[in-house]
Amino acid sequence: MVSRLVLVLGDQLSEGLSALAAAEKGSDVVVMAEVSEEATYVQHHPKKIAFIFSAMRKFAARLRDDGWDVRYTRLDDAENAGSIHGELLRRAEETGAFEVIATQPGEWRLIEALEDMPLRLTMKPDTRFVSTQDEFDTWAEGRKALRMEYFYRDMRRKTGLLMDGDDPVGGQWNYDAENRKPAPDDIAFSGPMQFTPDETVQEVLDLVEARFGNSFGSLRPFWFATDQAQARRALSHFITYALPRFGDFQDAMMNDNRFLYHALVSPYMNVGLLDPMEVCRAAEDAYTDGHAPLNAVEGFIRQIIGWREYVRRIYFREGPDYTRRNALDHQRRLPDFYWTGETDMNCLSKAITQTADEAYAHHIQRLMVTGNFALLAGVDPHEVHEWYLRVYIDAFEWVEAPNVVGMSQFADGGIIASKPYVSSGSYINRMSDYCKSCRYRVQDKTGKDACPFNLLYWHFLDRHSETFAGNPRMNQIYANWRRMDDGRKQTILSEAEAFLETLGA
Numbered sequence: 001m002v003s004r005l006v007l008v009l010g011d012q013l014s015e016g017l018s019a020l021a022a023a024e025k026g027s028d029v030v031v032m033a034e035v036s037e038e039a040t041y042v043q044h045h046p047k048k049i050a051f052i053f054s055a056m057r058k059f060a061a062r063l064r065d066d067g068w069d070v071r072y073t074r075l076d077d078a079e080n081a082g083s084i085h086g087e088l089l090r091r092a093e094e095t096g097a098f099e100v101i102a103t104q105p106g107e108w109r110l111i112e113a114l115e116d117m118p119l120r121l122t123m124k125p126d127t128r129f130v131s132t133q134d135e136f137d138t139w140a141e142g143r144k145a146l147r148m149e150y151f152y153r154d155m156r157r158k159t160g161l162l163m164d165g166d167d168p169v170g171g172q173w174n175y176d177a178e179n180r181k182p183a184p185d186d187i188a189f190s191g192p193m194q195f196t197p198d199e200t201v202q203e204v205l206d207l208v209e210a211r212f213g214n215s216f217g218s219l220r221p222f223w224f225a226t227d228q229a230q231a232r233r234a235l236s237h238f239i240t241y242a243l244p245r246f247g248d249f250q251d252a253m254m255n256d257n258r259f260l261y262h263a264l265v266s267p268y269m270n271v272g273l274l275d276p277m278e279v280c281r282a283a284e285d286a287y288t289d290g291h292a293p294l295n296a297v298e299g300f301i302r303q304i305i306g307w308r309e310y311v312r313r314i315y316f317r318e319g320p321d322y323t324r325r326n327a328l329d330h331q332r333r334l335p336d337f338y339w340t341g342e343t344d345m346n347c348l349s350k351a352i353t354q355t356a357d358e359a360y361a362h363h364i365q366r367l368m369v370t371g372n373f374a375l376l377a378g379v380d381p382h383e384v385h386e387w388y389l390r391v392y393i394d395a396f397e398w399v400e401a402p403n404v405v406g407m408s409q410f411a412d413g414g415i416i417a418s419k420p421y422v423s424s425g426s427y428i429n430r431m432s433d434y435c436k437s438c439r440y441r442v443q444d445k446t447g448k449d450a451c452p453f454n455l456l457y458w459h460f461l462d463r464h465s466e467t468f469a470g471n472p473r474m475n476q477i478y479a480n481w482r483r484m485d486d487g488r489k490q491t492i493l494s495e496a497e498a499f500l501e502t503l504g505a
């Protein structure tokens, strides 16, 4: 019998993967490859490459132990063809196979590359999600706006998570209003579980250092989980020690604490080491056992079966041109300090330095610091998208692009966000301790020490008034702008212009 090739990509490290389920263990051949095309089509953070290659090597070993014939190509193997399709063709020649079974990749670029190959392709849907695309498209049919909240409620009903019959546990679907406490004085959590690199990881770290050591970000110390058992320990550590306070301080930011009560499970879910339902059930059990309060558990579950599922479906619904959208026609180049952290704006400096060190920043840092600034300054959303795709360990296009292009930059014209996520310095001041140690003064609206977010906020609203002044959710803000006297408006706008000049082209 002629064997078939079973493609397993670096973010498909799940034993229940649809491609594996459709294959025959005794006769089909699993193909896994560390290829330079995937590692370099954008210059990923070295921690991200090390995480994926380490997890791939361990997963391949696990499949072999389980009886699969795995043909694994390491980055430095002499015969490495350098791309996924090149490796598939090489393995096809080696084995005589002419058919590939794949699980749908999470990126249009790779889907198109597979479809273009001169091999017969069976592409299975990726079933590691709670929703299906058909289900989402049916839900979206005829709706004027695709608001996450309503989709999320359907996902609660579908999974039964935090449900009491047909009703949400506690009587409310969403406890977000309780989850906006500002930065606390102290954090009673020592951070995510960290793992000492074993032999497999050490070997990958040396390889990545030699090949990608000059990319943005620090490779070491490297402490992420790289197999399922470790990822489960990391999840359990979060549920025990952080989940109870996750909700309260979900949006807070601190100079001296990079993780607060966040879970750091996105990398593990995104490559397949953790299943989203397993993560949600563990959180639900913590509520049922009285270990964690409802606002924390509901907030956490909503991020996963709500936002995570929703952005996945938007990515595949909107099609391959999504990352090129630019509804606000923003053209500015990304300021250099996004690559160095060298700016007097303390919030940006802290979020970017942390990103370089950890390949991680939490949601509000991504949305309301780096994203907010790029949107206010009018940076080209495609450049912003590429920055996020490069620098975060959990960045895969299906999840990164809707968050950046849609939610953060409003470049899709409002498919994801009903209004732009912009704020002046006062939001950052309320939610963090960044402003206390900044060279700018957050309370100053104009003048040489004025917080740049304050200036740019009005500049953004003024230059986009045609687009947003009619938005009912922005009425109040525009009414405030209109009430301001003309001289003050002019001072704000000209100081904002002068600041933008300092950012370069």
Ligand SMILES: Cc1cc2nc3c(=O)[nH]c(=O)nc-3n(C[C@H](O)[C@H](O)[C@H](O)COP(=O)(O)OP(=O)(O)OC[C@H]3O[C@@H](n4cnc5c(N)ncnc54)[C@H](O)[C@@H]3O)c2cc1C
Pocket (backbone or CB within 6 Å): 261, 262, 263, 264, 265, 266, 267, 269, 270, 300, 303, 304, 307, 308, 309, 311, 361, 362, 363, 364, 366, 367, 371, 388, 392, 394, 395, 396, 399, 400, 401, 403, 404, 407, 408
């Ligand atoms: C501009 C921007 C870019 C982002 N890029 C990515 C990305 O490339 N990859 C990624 O996984 N997430 C991305 N997010 C969502 C979110 O910031 C991360 O999922 C989260 O910070 C991961 O850290 P955590 O596991 O500690 O999350 P927690 O705060 O502990 O949340 C729990 C889980 O909820 C899920 N989640 C929360 N918010 C979202 C969301 N908006 N979309 C999808 N899943 C969500 C994640 O899986 C996360 O692990 C982005 C958000 C923004 C605003």
Ligand code: SF4
Pocket (backbone or CB within 6 Å): 344, 345, 346, 347, 348, 424, 425, 426, 428, 429, 434, 435, 436, 438, 439, 440, 441, 442, 451, 452, 453
């Ligand atoms: S004063 Fe402005 S620039 Fe400085 S940390 Fe606060 S928000 Fe950021």
